[in-house]
Amino acid sequence: MKELIxxxxxxxxxxxxxxxxxxxxxxxxxxxxxxVKVDALGNLIARKGKLKEGGKRVMLSAxxxxxxxxxxxxxxxxxxxxxxxxxxxxVYLLGSRVRFLNGVEGVIGAESNNLRDQAPAMDKCFIDVxxxxxxxxxxxxxxxxxxxxxYLDLGDRLVSKALDDRVGxxxxxxxxxxxxxxxNELYFVFSTQEEVGTRGAITAAYAVDPELGIALDVTKxxxxxxxxxxxxxxxxxxxxxxxxxxxxxxxxxxxxMRKTAEKAGIPYxxxxxxxxxxxxxxxxxxxxxxxxxxxxxxxxxxxSPSEMVDYxxxxxxxxxxxALLSERIVLEQQ
Amino acid sequence: MTDIKQFLNELLSLPGxxxxxxxxxxxxxxxxKPLVDEMxxxxxxSLHALKKGFGSEPRPRILLAAHMDAIGMMVTxxxxxxxxxxxxxxxxxxxxxxxxxxxxxKRNLPGIIVMPRDALLPERKSETPVEMKxxxxxxxxxxxxxxxxxxxxxxxxxxQEPMELPNGIITGHSLDNRASVAAVTACLEELHNVxxxxxxxxxxxxxxxxxxxxxxxxxxAIRPDLAVAIDVTFAKGPGxxxxxxxxxxxxxxxxxxxxxxxxxxxxVKEVADKLDIPVHNELMPRGSGTDALAMQIVADGIxxxxxxxxxxxxxxxxxxVAMKDIQRAGHLLAxxxxxxxxxxxxxxxxxx
Numbered sequence: 001m002k003e004l005i006x007x008x009x010x011x012x013x014x015x016x017x018x019x020x021x022x023x024x025x026x027x028x029x030x031x032x033x034x035x036v037k038v039d040a041l042g043n044l045i046a047r048k049g050k051l052k053e054g055g056k057r058v059m060l061s062a063x064x065x066x067x068x069x070x071x072x073x074x075x076x077x078x079x080x081x082x083x084x085x086x087x088x089x090x091v092y093l094l095g096s097r098v099r100f101l102n103g104v105e106g107v108i109g110a111e112s113n114n115l116r117d118q119a120p121a122m123d124k125c126f127i128d129v130x131x132x133x134x135x136x137x138x139x140x141x142x143x144x145x146x147x148x149x150x151y152l153d154l155g156d157r158l159v160s161k162a163l164d165d166r167v168g169x170x171x172x173x174x175x176x177x178x179x180x181x182x183x184n185e186l187y188f189v190f191s192t193q194e195e196v197g198t199r200g201a202i203t204a205a206y207a208v209d210p211e212l213g214i215a216l217d218v219t220k221x222x223x224x225x226x227x228x229x230x231x232x233x234x235x236x237x238x239x240x241x242x243x244x245x246x247x248x249x250x251x252x253x254x255x256x257m258r259k260t261a262e263k264a265g266i267p268y269x270x271x272x273x274x275x276x277x278x279x280x281x282x283x284x285x286x287x288x289x290x291x292x293x294x295x296x297x298x299x300x301x302x303x304s305p306s307e308m309v310d311y312x313x314x315x316x317x318x319x320x321x322x323a324l325l326s327e328r329i330v331l332e333q334q
Numbered sequence: 335m336t337d338i339k340q341f342l343n344e345l346l347s348l349p350g351x352x353x354x355x356x357x358x359x360x361x362x363x364x365x366x367k368p369l370v371d372e373m374x375x376x377x378x379x380s381l382h383a384l385k386k387g388f389g390s391e392p393r394p395r396i397l398l399a400a401h402m403d404a405i406g407m408m409v410t411x412x413x414x415x416x417x418x419x420x421x422x423x424x425x426x427x428x429x430x431x432x433x434x435x436x437x438x439x440k441r442n443l444p445g446i447i448v449m450p451r452d453a454l455l456p457e458r459k460s461e462t463p464v465e466m467k468x469x470x471x472x473x474x475x476x477x478x479x480x481x482x483x484x485x486x487x488x489x490x491x492x493x494q495e496p497m498e499l500p501n502g503i504i505t506g507h508s509l510d511n512r513a514s515v516a517a518v519t520a521c522l523e524e525l526h527n528v529x530x531x532x533x534x535x536x537x538x539x540x541x542x543x544x545x546x547x548x549x550x551x552x553x554x555a556i557r558p559d560l561a562v563a564i565d566v567t568f569a570k571g572p573g574x575x576x577x578x579x580x581x582x583x584x585x586x587x588x589x590x591x592x593x594x595x596x597x598x599x600x601x602v603k604e605v606a607d608k609l610d611i612p613v614h615n616e617l618m619p620r621g622s623g624t625d626a627l628a629m630q631i632v633a634d635g636i637x638x639x640x641x642x643x644x645x646x647x648x649x650x651x652x653x654x655v656a657m658k659d660i661q662r663a664g665h666l667l668a669x670x671x672x673x674x675x676x677x678x679x680x681x682x683x684x685x686x
Contacts, residue, residue, distance in 0.1 A: 242486065242487030243408055243422070270487045271486070271487075289380070291378065
């Protein structure tokens with residue numbers, strides 16, 4: 001599974017331009033689904049199974065897009081001004097390298113070249129692709145870029161850009177591989193535009209019309225020196241989300257996930273995330289409403305070019321998902 | 335005959351935070367049961383109740399939406415027996431220290447919100463209101479007992495009982511928006527023996543404080559021709575006197591703005607004027623911040639209206655409303671529905 005994660009994180013897929021990632025996913029799920037289609041927003045929707053007695057129509061969602069930058073202006077000397085496409089934090093800009101969709105790479109500099117310990121604002125930064133003037137600059141206004149940083153395998157821990165949410169994508173692909181018989185009709189949605197407002201999931205959920213929705217995404221941790229308090233630790237298992245700043249998980253789904261994990265002996269953590277949300281937010285208010293839950297993969301340094309996850313957490317996320325989907329799903333009332 | 339004040343008092347004493355509306359929903363359902371023809375619980379927990387009209391089928395439908403979810407808190411951590419927490423809905427942290435709460439753990443636990451000593455705060459925080467992230471809940475239990483009973487994600491409700499003040503003033507938590515649930519109940523009571531033409535869908539919506547969840551989903555299931563959001567609005571009070579505020583106990587507000595259909599507004603205003611129900615025009619220049627914001631853009635679009643019940647000290651445990659305004663909102667809705675002609679939609683003009 002590490003190879004799959006590596007190929008996914010190395011692909012370029014800023015929000016709205018997920019083609020490279022989609023093609024990779026399409027290749028890796030060949031022959032595994034009963035039906036595969038791509039909708040108008042670029043979501044890849046793969047169905048497995050047909051509704052059987054006591055089964056449910058379930059939508060699973062992991063987003064293919066990653067945060068990135070978009071060129072807003074090229075000056076006479078060939079320097080590129082830019083703005084964020086998704087939640088890019090200025091602290092991670094200076095010194096970063098970026099790659100445009102056309103393959104051009106560059107480095108980010110700032111107006112003051114004497115900064116020591118403060119992060120420049122985004123509009124005081126520029127991208128230098130080595131061009132000598134505007135005409136010679138291979139980047140045009142509107143071109144999209146993502147951060148580049150080599151993938152790092154530290155054994156138990158993996159480091160890369162775009163683990164948010166390619167690790168979720170990899171988990172969905174792996175679960176699709178491992179799932180055998182299921183009474184449920186499962187829609188594996190590899191969604192687009194999550195980082196710009198969980199938008200791909202809006203149309204995918206409308207089309208699928210699920211009775212239950214589950215998002216797979218990364219969450220923050222509270223296990224690094226003097227960080228903000230949060231009771232999630234890398235390596236202690238996937239989390240069952242109770243709440244994030246965009247929604248409240250359905251309490252019946254939370255209980256079902258916890259029971260299933262406990263029965264199968266899969267470690268899990270309870271999650272309350274105070275900044276951020278997932279595709280489940282969009283699925284929940286689709287049509288007449290959908291009970292939703294989220295399995296999160298604990299991740300340090302979210303939205304930096306060096307996000308870190310624990311490989312056992314990834315493996316356990318697959319186990320939990322397979323355990324949840326293999327059986328009849330019963331949601332008990334409060 | 336439901337005693338609306340008693341019903342409201344009972345409802346205020348029940349938990350029912352966003353996404354966990356169960357206890358409130360059950361009480362509303364049992365009160366509405368004799369007043370409606372059928373009821374369903376939506377996939378996300380809203381209560382949809384239908385009181386059939388007396389016109390011939392297919393009948394036009396009006397949806398009355400009042401959210402039943404309450405604001406509160408959720409446990410984020412347990413350290414040495416003390417609980418840290420975050421908000422559900424929006425809470426002003428200045429009001430929290432000293433409050434009694436109920437932690438809905440393995441069993442309901444009484445607790446108090448406490449502020450750490452200055453010495454435990456960053457220096458610049460010690461003379462300002464203390465942010466929520468530094469506050470904690472003390473249950474009076476040992477660290478071991480607490481760890482055994484409480485988990486991350488457990489809910490925390492305000493524990494103050496509602497209180498009645500002179501002149502029919504009620505104070506307590508969750509009056510936003512259970513005051514409006516009481517108003518819809520008063521409307522159903524009044525319609526009980528009325529031969530109205532339209533189908534009336536009374537909806538106690540879920541998750542308004544977080545996502546307008548019920549507002550987005552109930553109209554999709556019901557597909558009403560008209561939808562009204564009944565919610566609280568700002569009453570005049572200390573430091574609150576500008577154009578956004580309305581006198582307490584002196585009438586309800588009718589919203590004007592992008593979330594409100596001008597023709598619908600005019601029709602309801604005419605009924606209010608005819609019956610001498612005092613109403614104030616509430617300008618909503620950016621959006622109503624109510625379920626109407628969501629309901630208006632569901633499916634192929636819905637004709638919406640907003641009715642406001644003035645309330646002081648919004649999103650605190652000591653919210654305050656006048657029973658009179660609740661009765662007025664209910665009476666206005668019932669009077670409008672009672673006289674609503676079958677061909678209302680055909681004659682509805684965008685403006686004139």
